[in-house]
Amino acid sequence: MSEAPVRNLNMLLVEEQTLLRKTVSLTARSLGLGTVHEAASMQAAERMLRERAFHGAVISIDCGADENCHYNLALLDKVRNGLSASAASIPIAVMVDQATADLMRELRERHVNRVILKPFRAKILLEAFESFGTVAAQR
Template sequence: MAEATARNLNMLLVEEQNLLRKTVSLTARSLGMGTVHEAATVQAAERMLRERAYQGAVISIDCGADGDGHYNLALLDKVRNGLSASPATIPIAVMVDQATADLMRELRERQVNRVILKPFRAKILLEAFEAFGK
């Protein structure tokens, strides 16, 4: 990945945990990977997706999930249906507590590029963002 290109990457991280968001954002910037824009809620992420184009996103589908164990796939649907400033084909990784066969089928249908199982190290998210620039 060319260094000039990496610095220009705008990536979105949707995650409720502040420490994880900050760690990934600061580390990505210090490594010259680009800018990781942080959203703590689905509502904030929706606003950010309308206002700016991103070259990739890592989305915790636990954010805004209901108490019945159903994951929130609304952000994925909005991006894939062209309802954001980003191309509908941007690479997307999701973070999830557990991956059932039904969930994996739904993610495949939405062309999710990577599934990251919790718990994980921040390095895993950085690797996902790095892959967006390739």
């Protein structure tokens, strides 16, 4: 199988911050990485996942300053349980503000390919999307 990345990928970015979404989306397109579909909320992401198949997703799951926060992993569960138009095995990267041992265990159980700690540079997201093309080429 080819190790060369697949181009023309459909990828999903779930992130509240408009500027970050736009920057990553436009840069990915200009670099020929594919199309990054933007979702500002989990509800919008759920709708998009029902309607279209993606080659990979980067999903922000924030807790902020709330010490008693429980990360919402429902979107990950829906994809991994085959409740979306995408393959249940698509690569998923998760953006988090802190990585506790419990969260890392839960993400491993959900076969998350990459954890991105905030704050980060947009280049990190682009690298994650680029890796999705390599995974798609191996299938």
